[in-house]
Amino acid sequence: MLLQVEGLRVTYPVSRGWPVPRTSYLRAVDDVSLNVGAGEALGIVGESGCGKSTVARAILRLARADEGRVVFDGVDVTRLPLRALRKLRPRMQMIFQDPAASLSPRMRIGDALAEAIAVHGITHGGDARRLIKETLSDVGLPPEAAARYPHEFSGGQKQRIGIARALVLSPSLIIADEPVSALDVSVQAQILNLLARLQKERGIAFVFISHDLGVVRHFCDRTAVMYLGQVIEQGDTRPLFDRPAHPYTRLLRTVSPVPDPDIPVPPLAVEGEPPSPLDPPPGCRFHPRCPYAAERCRAEIPALRPTMGHLVACHFAEAIAAQEDA
Amino acid sequence: MSAAAPVPAGAAGRTYRPGRTAILIGATIMAAVLAAAVLAPVLAPHDPYAQSIATRFRPPSAEHWLGTDGFGRDTFSRILYGLRVTLLTAFASTSLALVAGTALGIMSGYYGGTLDRWISAANDLLMSFPQMVAGIIMVALLGPGVTNLILAIAITAFPAFYRMARSAALALRGRDYIDACRVLGYSDGRIMLRHILPETMDDMIVVGTLWLATAVRTESSLAFIGLGAPPPAATLGGLVREGFDNLLEYPGLAIWPSLMILLIMIGLNLIGDGLRDSNDPRASA
Numbered sequence: 001m002l003l004q005v006e007g008l009r010v011t012y013p014v015s016r017g018w019p020v021p022r023t024s025y026l027r028a029v030d031d032v033s034l035n036v037g038a039g040e041a042l043g044i045v046g047e048s049g050c051g052k053s054t055v056a057r058a059i060l061r062l063a064r065a066d067e068g069r070v071v072f073d074g075v076d077v078t079r080l081p082l083r084a085l086r087k088l089r090p091r092m093q094m095i096f097q098d099p100a101a102s103l104s105p106r107m108r109i110g111d112a113l114a115e116a117i118a119v120h121g122i123t124h125g126g127d128a129r130r131l132i133k134e135t136l137s138d139v140g141l142p143p144e145a146a147a148r149y150p151h152e153f154s155g156g157q158k159q160r161i162g163i164a165r166a167l168v169l170s171p172s173l174i175i176a177d178e179p180v181s182a183l184d185v186s187v188q189a190q191i192l193n194l195l196a197r198l199q200k201e202r203g204i205a206f207v208f209i210s211h212d213l214g215v216v217r218h219f220c221d222r223t224a225v226m227y228l229g230q231v232i233e234q235g236d237t238r239p240l241f242d243r244p245a246h247p248y249t250r251l252l253r254t255v256s257p258v259p260d261p262d263i264p265v266p267p268l269a270v271e272g273e274p275p276s277p278l279d280p281p282p283g284c285r286f287h288p289r290c291p292y293a294a295e296r297c298r299a300e301i302p303a304l305r306p307t308m309g310h311l312v313a314c315h316f317a318e319a320i321a322a323q324e325d326a
Numbered sequence: 327m328s329a330a331a332p333v334p335a336g337a338a339g340r341t342y343r344p345g346r347t348a349i350l351i352g353a354t355i356m357a358a359v360l361a362a363a364v365l366a367p368v369l370a371p372h373d374p375y376a377q378s379i380a381t382r383f384r385p386p387s388a389e390h391w392l393g394t395d396g397f398g399r400d401t402f403s404r405i406l407y408g409l410r411v412t413l414l415t416a417f418a419s420t421s422l423a424l425v426a427g428t429a430l431g432i433m434s435g436y437y438g439g440t441l442d443r444w445i446s447a448a449n450d451l452l453m454s455f456p457q458m459v460a461g462i463i464m465v466a467l468l469g470p471g472v473t474n475l476i477l478a479i480a481i482t483a484f485p486a487f488y489r490m491a492r493s494a495a496l497a498l499r500g501r502d503y504i505d506a507c508r509v510l511g512y513s514d515g516r517i518m519l520r521h522i523l524p525e526t527m528d529d530m531i532v533v534g535t536l537w538l539a540t541a542v543r544t545e546s547s548l549a550f551i552g553l554g555a556p557p558p559a560a561t562l563g564g565l566v567r568e569g570f571d572n573l574l575e576y577p578g579l580a581i582w583p584s585l586m587i588l589l590i591m592i593g594l595n596l597i598g599d600g601l602r603d604s605n606d607p608r609a610s611a
Contacts, residue, residue, distance in 0.1 A: 060509050089511030101502040106524050115520070116510050165510070 002205050003036040003059070003092075003173055007068035010051075010058050014278060026278050028054040030229040031068070033304075034207075038172065041199055041206040043220030043237060045213060045252065047274065051229040052209045056175045059207065060094055061085060072173070090120050093166035097178035099158035103150040109136075109161055110146030113168050120169060131168060139164045139194060156187035163194065167202075175207045180215060192219055213256040217241055225249050228277055228285045235310020245312040245321060247290045284315070292320055345603030352596025359590055363409040372400035374407040375558055383576055392582050395568060405583055408560035413590075415472065415561070416541035419479035424534045426480070427487025428526065432518050434488070435495025446492070453485045461544050465553040472555050479544050483537050490533055494526040535598035539591050546587050562587050 010029040015021040029051045036042045044052045057063035059070050061077055070077040072092055080088065096102035104112060113132045117123060123131055133143045139160040150158060159179065166174055176195065180188040196219060198204055210216050216223055217237055224234040225248065233246040244250045274289070275281050281288055287297040296315050304313040308321060362369060371391070378398035386393045392401040434442040452460060464478030495518075498504055507517045542562075548554045549563025550570075557564065562583045569579030 057505075062505055062508060086511040086513065089509060092509075094506070094509045096502045096506065098502055102506045104503050104507075104521050115512075119510070119512055119516070162506075165506070169510070 001035050001071075002038045002040075002073055003034075003207070004071040005032060005034040005055070005059065005068070006071070008032045008055065008058055008065055008070065009067035010054050010063055011066050016278075024278060027229050027280070028063075028277065029058060030280075032226070032229070032231050033068075034224055034231070034234075036173065036205050036207060039199065039203040039205050040222065041208055041220045043216035043223040044207065044209045044226060045211060045216050045223060046226035047211060047252075049274065049277065050226045051277075052226050053177055055226075056094070056177045056207065056209055059175060060092060090122075090169035091171055092173045092175065093169060093171040095159070095162050095166060095174060095176040095179045098182050099155055099162050100150065102162050103158060103165075105150055107149075108146065109148055109150070109164075112161075113146070113165055116165055117168050122168070122170075135164045135167050138167065138198075140190075154187075155183050156191060159183060159187075159191055160194070163191075163198070167198070170202075171204060173205045173207070175209070177209045178211070179208075181210065181212065188215070195219065213241065213252060225252065228274055228280055230285060230313070231304060231311075232286065232313045233311065234304070239309055243308065243321070245308050245310065245317040246286075246314045247292055247320065248286050251289075284313075292316055345600035348596045348600030349604070350600075352593045352598075352600060355589060355593030356597065359409065359586075359593060360413070362406055363413050366403075366406040366410055370400075370403035370406045372403045374399060374403040374560055376400075383572070386578070393576070393578055395579055396572065401565075401579060401582060404560040404565060405562070405586055408562045408565050408583060409586065411472065411555055411559060411561040412542060412545055412563070412587075415476050415479065415545045415555075416538055419476045419545075420483060420534055420538045420541045422476065422480035423483035423537070424487050424530060427484050428491045428523070428530055431488040431491025432495040432522055432526065435492040435497075436499055436514070436518055436522060438496075438499075442492075445488070449485050449488050452481065457482045457540075457544065458547055461548055462551070462553060465548060470553070470556050472559070475545065475548065475553075475555060478548075479541050482544060483541060486533055486537055487530065490529055491526055494529060495522050498522050498525055532598055532602045535594055535601060539594035539598070542587060542590050542594070 008029055009027065009031055011025040011027050013023050014026050015023050032051075032055055034042065034044075034055075044055060046052050054063055058065045059072075059077070061070075061080075065078045068078070072088065075088060077085065077088070077092075103109075107115070110129075110132055113135065114128055117128050117131060122128070132146055136143055136145055141157065141160055141164065145153070145157075145161070150161065153161065174195075179195070180191050183191060192215065195206065199206060206219070208216060208220050220237050222235065223237045223240050224231045225240075225246065226232070227248050233240065233244065233249045240249065241253060244253055275285070281298075283299050284290070284293070284297040284302050287293040290297065294316070300315070302313045302315045304311045306312075307317045314320070376399060378394075381390070381394050381398040382396055384390050384394040384398075390400050390402065392405070394400055395404070430445055434445045455463065460482045461478055464481050465475065468474035468478055498521075504517060504521060507521055512521075545554060545561065546563030546566065549561050550567045552567065554564050554567075555561050565583035566580050566587070569576070569581070569583065573580050
């Protein structure tokens, strides 16, 4: 396994109340475990605020893990000294949601790439310039781009630059946090194709975070569905989307639009917002919105267990599936 | 890829630049003032320290353009030499405050936590004194002399730079591209120096220009209450003070150096305001 996330928990202190504020702890990520093999693409889906970006940040140690381990290629990233962490950085890179905000505005593209190359002593001089040129052309940018500033590029081009900046370090893993959601639909497809090609040609593993099921389905071998800081279903992408076992995954599938005018829009199965992660409901966290909720769901937290070919955290997964089939 | 052609660099800057006239006038004034200070030994018609009982309190004449003071020293020459000390003090103290304030401010904002709390608390303490009072306390603590004067003014100017740099670093720290730098494995020092500092420099230069004017004023005020450079050294503030003793009979002795201070203030403020206007994000693409 290239990346193993075990029992990851990330909490943020939140001060609320007046006149005497009380500190409570928001569990953004609550006991999440994931695996990514070399060259594999894992999707993480879920609605806003479910903790999927925090998982990404904790893997890269941009957020501090309170509990659990992130093991990258046998090394526990969460406890690595800073110096050693910096040495490991080139192997795990990130692509950001907002390509405009992820580039230093006052640095020419070539300089930004050259800096990354120089910091890690990958090559120098003419070799470095050649590497920059090759990488730019690999992501579909002309070599002249190196002499320009970020604001001179379109959103899709900026995202290509962000990808190029990660690529010059030859990473084995790229965490892509909503890499296409800020882009036009036509550009989205181009960037996704680029990422898919890189995955195939360079054998780069991806953790692909998105709220767009269609994009994840297109790109990822396996998918984890998150709800309120927890993984509630995980498995191979196609079976998971074709026959979801968790009621929440079913809900996600029904509300995500299908680009086919002949398929009728299904009525909304469940209304409402997810509860606040500051005050998660007891038992199954989905029970207030779940149409199948029973007494047991209100009392007992369902464990992530293997059922129907993948991992599901629902007490009644089999019963619901049987009812649907009938 | 989109069909939009990349905009050539600087195209937005060429069309319209607000604050340009102000900068031009201010820079002209300051260039003249600086030239006068640098060339004082050449321009001054007399030795600024040479006393002469015979020529006390002379009115302006061809020999003494702005007259002489109570010791018979040539006022015009003394203003030129006073300009040197005043400008040197102002530049040195502002530079010191700018460098220290920017460095500590960026570290405070970037690291946050305990370091930030302690430096910010010390800074708040410093800011709780009115600038003049802080200057007086500092001079009293450090003792007289030009070096200590520079240090004292630098300390009174420090909070402005510190706060500015800290808030800029704080805002930048949360930006994606700083996260990107960390993911790329850059050291904190590199991130602060190469990725945060350049973003704050524009603002710091504007504040620096405006505080240069304040430093000139602080120096003059301290000199006026007798805490400036010790006599017989001429500084603009010191000249005003000396002239003040005979204000009613010989008003020129206080007025001429005051006008010089005014000229410097106008010049520096024009540059500072002009730079601020031209840095306005709404004016640039």
